[in-house]
Amino acid sequence: MADLKTVKLIIKGVVQGVGFRPFIYRIAKELKLFGRVSNTSEGVVVYVNVDEDLLKRFIELIKTKKPPTALISSITYESVDFINFKDFKIEKSAKNKKIEALIPVDLKVCDKCIEDIFNPKDRRFLYPFTNCTNCGPRFSIIKKVPYDRKNTTMKDFKMCRDCKKEYEDPLDRRFHAQPNACPLCGPFVWVITYQGEKKCNDCFDYIARRIISGGIVAIKGLGGFHLACDAFNQEAVKKLREFKRRDFKPFAIMIDDIDDISEMVYTNKTERDILYSVASPIVMLRKKDRSSFEYVSPMLDNVGVMIAYTPLHKILFYFLKKYGFKNPLVMTSGNLRDEPIIKDNDDAIRVFKGFDIFLHNREIYNRIDDSVVFVDELGNIRFIRRSRGYVPSPVILKMNFKNEVFACGGDIKNHFAVYKDGKVFLSPYIGDLENESNRDFFISSYKSMKKLLGFNPKICLVDKHPNYFSTMIAKELFPKIFSVGHHIAHICSVMAENALVDNVIGVAFDGTGWGDDGNIWGGEFFVIKDKLIKRVAHFKYFKLSGGDLAIKEVYRSFVSFFGSDKDFVYEFLKDKIDLNRVDIIFSLGEKNINTFHTSSCGRIFDAVGVLVCGDLYSNFEAEVAMKLEHIAYENRVDERYSFDLTREKDGYVIEWEGLVRDIIKDWRNKKSNVISSKFHNSIIYLIKEMVEKLSIEYQINDVCFSGGVFQNRYLLNGILKILGGRYNIFFNSKTPSNDGCISLGQIYYYLNFLARKD
Numbered sequence: 001m002a003d004l005k006t007v008k009l010i011i012k013g014v015v016q017g018v019g020f021r022p023f024i025y026r027i028a029k030e031l032k033l034f035g036r037v038s039n040t041s042e043g044v045v046v047y048v049n050v051d052e053d054l055l056k057r058f059i060e061l062i063k064t065k066k067p068p069t070a071l072i073s074s075i076t077y078e079s080v081d082f083i084n085f086k087d088f089k090i091e092k093s094a095k096n097k098k099i100e101a102l103i104p105v106d107l108k109v110c111d112k113c114i115e116d117i118f119n120p121k122d123r124r125f126l127y128p129f130t131n132c133t134n135c136g137p138r139f140s141i142i143k144k145v146p147y148d149r150k151n152t153t154m155k156d157f158k159m160c161r162d163c164k165k166e167y168e169d170p171l172d173r174r175f176h177a178q179p180n181a182c183p184l185c186g187p188f189v190w191v192i193t194y195q196g197e198k199k200c201n202d203c204f205d206y207i208a209r210r211i212i213s214g215g216i217v218a219i220k221g222l223g224g225f226h227l228a229c230d231a232f233n234q235e236a237v238k239k240l241r242e243f244k245r246r247d248f249k250p251f252a253i254m255i256d257d258i259d260d261i262s263e264m265v266y267t268n269k270t271e272r273d274i275l276y277s278v279a280s281p282i283v284m285l286r287k288k289d290r291s292s293f294e295y296v297s298p299m300l301d302n303v304g305v306m307i308a309y310t311p312l313h314k315i316l317f318y319f320l321k322k323y324g325f326k327n328p329l330v331m332t333s334g335n336l337r338d339e340p341i342i343k344d345n346d347d348a349i350r351v352f353k354g355f356d357i358f359l360h361n362r363e364i365y366n367r368i369d370d371s372v373v374f375v376d377e378l379g380n381i382r383f384i385r386r387s388r389g390y391v392p393s394p395v396i397l398k399m400n401f402k403n404e405v406f407a408c409g410g411d412i413k414n415h416f417a418v419y420k421d422g423k424v425f426l427s428p429y430i431g432d433l434e435n436e437s438n439r440d441f442f443i444s445s446y447k448s449m450k451k452l453l454g455f456n457p458k459i460c461l462v463d464k465h466p467n468y469f470s471t472m473i474a475k476e477l478f479p480k481i482f483s484v485g486h487h488i489a490h491i492c493s494v495m496a497e498n499a500l501v502d503n504v505i506g507v508a509f510d511g512t513g514w515g516d517d518g519n520i521w522g523g524e525f526f527v528i529k530d531k532l533i534k535r536v537a538h539f540k541y542f543k544l545s546g547g548d549l550a551i552k553e554v555y556r557s558f559v560s561f562f563g564s565d566k567d568f569v570y571e572f573l574k575d576k577i578d579l580n581r582v583d584i585i586f587s588l589g590e591k592n593i594n595t596f597h598t599s600s601c602g603r604i605f606d607a608v609g610v611l612v613c614g615d616l617y618s619n620f621e622a623e624v625a626m627k628l629e630h631i632a633y634e635n636r637v638d639e640r641y642s643f644d645l646t647r648e649k650d651g652y653v654i655e656w657e658g659l660v661r662d663i664i665k666d667w668r669n670k671k672s673n674v675i676s677s678k679f680h681n682s683i684i685y686l687i688k689e690m691v692e693k694l695s696i697e698y699q700i701n702d703v704c705f706s707g708g709v710f711q712n713r714y715l716l717n718g719i720l721k722i723l724g725g726r727y728n729i730f731f732n733s734k735t736p737s738n739d740g741c742i743s744l745g746q747i748y749y750y751l752n753f754l755a756r757k758d
């Protein structure tokens with residue numbers, strides 16, 4: 001210990017609000033080191049007196065024993081002038097102009113806090129705002145960095161003596177737990193009953209009884225309000241659907257414990273791990289029997305499940321179970337159809353009038369929806385919606401471009417994104433920008449994230465679509481705008497996640513995106529070589545009448561795609577629809593009025609879905625395609641149809657006329673039950689064939705897949721099986737493969753292809 005010197009360490013990453021300083025304090029004590037640790041906006045800074053050997057051990061312990069929710073992106077250190085420390089201390093947060101520290105995500109209640117709230121002797125017995133450094137709200141309550149109580153919505157709650165003691169004791173689990181609270185000093189709950197009366201006592205008991213008797217309850221949670229009811233009560237769910245004006249779209253359910261429904265759904269270890277992870281997203285689980293959960297997830301073979309992730313939800317289930325009630329609860333975003341989730345008490349009281357409303361006075365500053373994921377056959381997590389529990393932790397790029405960049409994303413399933421110092425911060429789920437209140441949410445969220453992350457970008461990226469709302473918003477906010485092709489952005493998002501810069505085959509299959517030639521693309525193959533992007537194959541265009549109308553009126557895709565055999569189209573639709581409408585579609589198509597040329601694979605799935613499922617309208621996006629997928633699983637065969645490839649000067653055209661003919665043949669021969677599986681197989685085989693060709697032609701082995709079509713598990717798993725091992729296969733795994741990934745892709749396109757490297 002002779003040659004001690006003072007070393008300054010800077011630890012970056014998610015190191016605030018996760019118990020990092022007390023952790024440093026404990027290992028410093030363990031190694032008998034003297035020094036200081038503090039939270040700065042650069043990250044956690046440690047000054048410590050060590051020799052070489054101790055420094056090594058100190059860093060080793062930091063890396064291996066870090067708190068469960070901490071995420072270290074870098075540890076740097078340097079020697080500084082010797083300071084003669086006499087002990088080890090935790091210092092108060094320092095102010096620093098340069099804001100770099102990452103903002104922690106909201107965390108599921110931890111096991112120790114659950115113990116506290118169900119221990120009748122604990123002062124937090126049944127207290128719904130219990131938390132500690134390992135759990136509780138973070139992003140949803142933070143107004144600015146650094147993450148300190150005074151910068152959160154907990155600012156106005158003055159800690160009582162006991163809470164303060166915990167907060168100041170480095171060895172306590174609640175040391176500097178910013179939202180620390182107890183029944184004496186913290187937030188509290190109350191209810192506005194469906195009759196409009198305010199109720200302050202026995203609120204949980206009341207709400208539990210209302211749910212059991214079939215009522216609908218609005219519950220203020222972590223990132224916004226939920227609407228909840230008994231998932232097995234047909235009347236209650238029906239009423240909820242009427243309120244949300246949502247006839248068939250599935251609702252997520254919340255359960256106390258996965259064992260409560262283990263008879264009804266399949267789960268593997270990965271799925272359970274993700275359910276119980278600190279992010280606790282909604283996980284799509286396969287039903288054992290498709291007819292179960294018939295009110296919440298009608299006709300589909302999976303159901304979205306999350307576990308009670310806050311003390312408030314845990315306590316609600318405790319009261320429900322007290323009455324012997326064990327059903328799952330519908331737990332759906334509390335909003336009006338297609339609008340942002342409601343987060344403020346006043347709005348809730350106005351909008352949910354007539355329902356029981358369960359309120360509390362811990363303000364939600366940043367609204368954030370539940371995330372939705374599924375697990376593929378190889379055990380990879382796939383996002384459908386990336387929000388609570390994941391936002392605002394960034395996607396880290398291997399780039400060091402100096403300027404900040406903003407990307408708007410697309411208009412559908414919008415998430416915007418910001419690039420700063422090698423990291424991309426994606427916004428919470430914003431929704432569809434066609435809706436005005438979502439546009440307001442986009443702008444307010446942008447302003448809030450700007451303040452929070454301390455950025456001020458001058459460069460902005462938008463989709464090439466000429467009529468996107470996101471572009472209009474961008475024009476008002478930014479002087480400099482670049483537009484990025486939709487499907488290029490899809491592929492770039494996967495490249496960004498996997499640090500690929502060149503030599504990539506890209507497969508972008510989705511519903512709708514503006515193509516470079518002015519047509520609607522959605523079934524494209526790209527090659528990226530020598531930093532040049534080239535479209536090398538696409539589905540042969542077919543004429544689609546009505547454009548975006550076809551997303552809901554799926555029969556339009558059917559008429560268009562199978563239109564080469566008019567007799568068949570009339571025969572199939574004759575008892576289902578006024579055939580005059582079909583005549584109109586055909587004649588508008590012939591005259592090219594209100595008709596678009598499209599290569600959209602999503603629309604081809606719709607067309608085949610109409611044939612197999614008989615649905616002419618889709619109640620929600622991709623409903624028919626989802627049903628088609630489930631039928632493929634239920635009637636799985638090995639056969640397939642085939643596509644023909646023709647080579648034109650700028651690439652391959654995928655001809656589908658033969659496939660159309662063969663599908664019609666199967667239908668006429670009463671073999672419609674196998675059409676779906678055969679159709680899926682033919683898409684998988686087409687991809688295999690194209691990838692093989694392109695790989696040889698361009699000497700490329702990395703293949704990136706993106707687009708909403710790849711949320712189809714039959715397809716995804718089929719591709720992994722047929723191509724995995726032979727090629728390096730990449731799907732989106734940090735962002736959704738639907739348009740939720742577009743903003744990340746736009747940023748990466750700019751950095752990798754447009755910006756000059758520093």
Ligand code: ZN
Pocket residue numbers: 109110111112113114131132133134135136
């Ligand atoms: Zn805890």
Ligand code: ZN
Pocket residue numbers: 159160161162163164181182183184185186
């Ligand atoms: Zn207290």
Ligand code: FE
Pocket residue numbers: 486490510511512513707708738739
């Ligand atoms: Fe897309």
